[in-house]
Each structure stands twice: as structure tokens, then as C-alpha cells.
Amino acid sequence: MGGMFSRMWDQSFFLPKPTFTEDELPDQTGKVHIITGGYTGIGFELAKMLYSRNSTVYLAGRSPSKGSAAINTLNTEFPDSKGRVEFLHLDLADLSTIKASATSFLAKETRLDVLINNAGVMIPPKDSKTAQGYDLQTGTNVYGPFLFTTLLLPILQRTAQTAEKGSVRVCWASSIGGEVFAPKGGVAFGSDGLLDSAMSNEKLYGQSKAASILLGAEAAYRWGKDGIISNSFHPGNLQSELQRHASAVQRALFGFMLHPVKFGAYTELFAGWSPEVTGERNGGQSETGPVLDLYLIGQKNAQESRLILGEAHWNRSTSASAFPAL
Numbered sequence: 001m002g003g004m005f006s007r008m009w010d011q012s013f014f015l016p017k018p019t020f021t022e023d024e025l026p027d028q029t030g031k032v033h034i035i036t037g038g039y040t041g042i043g044f045e046l047a048k049m050l051y052s053r054n055s056t057v058y059l060a061g062r063s064p065s066k067g068s069a070a071i072n073t074l075n076t077e078f079p080d081s082k083g084r085v086e087f088l089h090l091d092l093a094d095l096s097t098i099k100a101s102a103t104s105f106l107a108k109e110t111r112l113d114v115l116i117n118n119a120g121v122m123i124p125p126k127d128s129k130t131a132q133g134y135d136l137q138t139g140t141n142v143y144g145p146f147l148f149t150t151l152l153l154p155i156l157q158r159t160a161q162t163a164e165k166g167s168v169r170v171c172w173a174s175s176i177g178g179e180v181f182a183p184k185g186g187v188a189f190g191s192d193g194l195l196d197s198a199m200s201n202e203k204l205y206g207q208s209k210a211a212s213i214l215l216g217a218e219a220a221y222r223w224g225k226d227g228i229i230s231n232s233f234h235p236g237n238l239q240s241e242l243q244r245h246a247s248a249v250q251r252a253l254f255g256f257m258l259h260p261v262k263f264g265a266y267t268e269l270f271a272g273w274s275p276e277v278t279g280e281r282n283g284g285q286s287e288t289g290p291v292l293d294l295y296l297i298g299q300k301n302a303q304e305s306r307l308i309l310g311e312a313h314w315n316r317s318t319s320a321s322a323f324p325a326l
């Protein structure tokens with residue numbers, strides 16, 4: 001826990017200069033990327049970076065109007081981009097619609113280079129549920145991304161067969177909340193394999209984000225052999241709308257330590273595109289497979305910022321039993 005607080009302190013007051021920005025990102029012509037929640041917050045800043053480098057970017061989310069507003073902004077800000085930006089309807093809180101989202105993407109594209117599972121919700125009103133009746137945070141942050149990614153696995157695998165080594169990736173947005181509320185035992189799955197929705201809202205958020213680490217690690221373990229890199233990351237503590245459900249007290253307590261949202265996009269850019277991310281842990285394949293988890297402190301030092309959350313929670317048997325169908 002002490003380490004966690006010192007990292008939180010570092011992130012709040014000693015934000016270093018990012019080392020991998022859009023200037024370092026090679027031209028992305030011909031590459032296809034999906035960012036869930038790509039039309040707001042961190043995801044939208046990342047979309048700008050990718051679109052400015054001629055990428056095809058799908059902004060996946062629930063609101064067509066917010067999607068088209070974001071597309072207009074991108075086209076206005078980057079009129080010279082040779083890329084393409086599209087809205088993809090995706091409601092992670094309704095499992096029954098996710099297949100349609102994946103199908104619609106697969107009907108249009110023949111490759112998928114990077115999937116950024118960025119969308120998430122934090123401390124909505126207690127007892128908010130998904131369409132299927134799961135706790136909203138768990139459904140949106142864990143079950144939805146898990147299903148969406150699984151449906152896209154075949155196209156990721158196909159892309160990895162011909163793409164440059166290490167360039168096909170799935171990245172999962174975790175949070176320092178994953179460490180705060182799951183410091184030792186990882187994730188508290190009930191006997192039904194689901195997160196226990198009787199927990200406090202804050203704990204459920206943290207547990208859902210710890211589950212994102214397990215998902216990232218398990219996906220790396222299972223899909224590394226197919227040439228797919230999977231990692232999870234804490235984007236940083238940022239001034240986005242994620243705090244929309246926070247109380248005035250929570251905002252006052254934490255507001256001062258938040259940084260511009262673009263820094264979170266640098267974290268995602270690093271996780272999804274930096275050549276420093278090789279998918280190999282400790283320089284080679286360990287017993288747990290080619291796992292790389294990121295806990296980026298503004299990318300101060302990739303080596304130093306690597307891992308932490310995943311190291312703390314990674315346990316092959318935990319993730320394997322938690323996600324047997326992966």
C-alpha cells in the first residue's frame with residue numbers, strides 16, 4: 001500500500017514529460033483502430049493523435065450525435081489527414097447489442113490493428129444495472145469489453161499474421177482504483193463467477209478495474225502465441241468527465257491532483273503503439289506468459305512504470321478461473 005500512495009503522490013505532483021507522443025508515432029496509413037468511448041475524454045484525445053497520423057479510427061460508443069460531433073471536430077482540426085474516422089455504435093452495458101457492434105465493424109473492415117478498451121463508468125448511482133441486470137460498473141468496465149474483444153479476436157489474429165511484429169494489440173483501461181480497492185487478493189468474484197454487487201460503489205469501481213488487469217493479463221497469456229500484445233494501464237489522474245457522478249466532497253478532495261486529459265491519451269498511445277512495449281515480461285516469457293501491464297506515471301520511464309498493478313495482482317490461476325471462457 002505504501003508504494004501505491006507514493007505512486008499516487010508522484011502522479012499528482014511530479015508529472016513528467018511524456019516520452020512517446022504523436023510526434024514519435026509513425027504514419028498510420030492503412031492501420032485500423034477502435035477506441036471505445038473514443039468521442040470523449042482520454043479516448044477523444046487519443047483519436048486526435050491517431051487521426052493526425054492518417055489512421056482509420058473507429059469511435060465506439062452509445063451516442064451517434066456525440067460521435068458525429070467528434071468526427072466533425074476531427075475533420076476540422078485535421079483537414080489534411082488522409083485517415084478515416086467512423087462512429088461505431090456500442091453499448092457495453094447491454095451484452096445483447098455488442099454482437100451487432102462487432103458484426104457491423106467486421107462487415108466494413110478486413111483488419112484491426114489496435115483495440116483500446118477505454119470506455120468506462122465510475123461510481124454511478126448505487127444499484128445502477130446493465131440491461132442484463134449486472135452491476136453497471138462491472139458490466140460496462142469488465143463484461144462488455146470482454147465480450148466485445150472476444151468477438152473481435154479472429155480479426156485481430158488474422159491481422160497479426162501479416163502485420164509488423166508487436167503492432168497488433170488490445171489495451172485495457174484499468175485504474176489506480178484497482179490497486180486501492182483490491183490491494184492483496186485481486187478480485188472478489190462470487191461463487192457465480194461475477195463480482196458481488198453488494199460492495200460499495202467505490203469498491204466495485206476498484207474491483208472492476210482490478211478485473212481489467214486480470215483480463216489484460218489473461219488475454220496476453222492466451223493470445224500472445226497469436227502475436228497479439230495485451231496490456232492494461234492506469235492512464236493517470238485526469239480532468240475528464242469521469243468524475244461526473246462524484247460528490248462535491250470527492251471532487252474537492254481529489255480535484256486538485258488531476259492533470260489535463262491529454263496526458264491520459266499519451267498513456268494509451270504508449271500502451272498501444274510504443275515500440276518499447278514488446279509484450280515480453282522481464283525480458284522474456286515467464287511462467288505466466290508474455291504479460292506486460294503498465295502503470296504509467298506519465299511515461300517517466302517505461303521500465304520503471306511497467307507493471308506494478310499487474311505484478312501485484314497477477315495470478316494465473318485467478319485469471320484462468322475468473323475468465324474460463326476467454
Ligand SMILES: NC(=O)c1ccc[n+]([C@@H]2O[C@H](COP(=O)([O-])OP(=O)(O)OC[C@H]3O[C@@H](n4cnc5c(N)ncnc54)[C@H](O)[C@@H]3O)[C@@H](O)[C@H]2O)c1
Pocket residue numbers: 036037038039040041042043060061062090091092093094118119120121122140173174175176234235236237238239240241242243
Ligand atoms: N480520468 C481519470 O482520472 C481516470 C483514472 C483512471 C482510469 N480512468 C479510466 O479511463 C477510461 C476513460 O475515462 P475518461 O477519463 O476519458 O472518462 P470519460 O467519462 O470521458 O470517458 C468514458 C467513456 O466511456 C463511455 N461509456 C460509458 N459507458 C458506456 C457504455 N455503456 N457503452 C459504451 N461506452 C460507454 C462514455 O460515454 C465515455 O465516452 C475509463 O475506463 C476510466 O475508468 C480514468
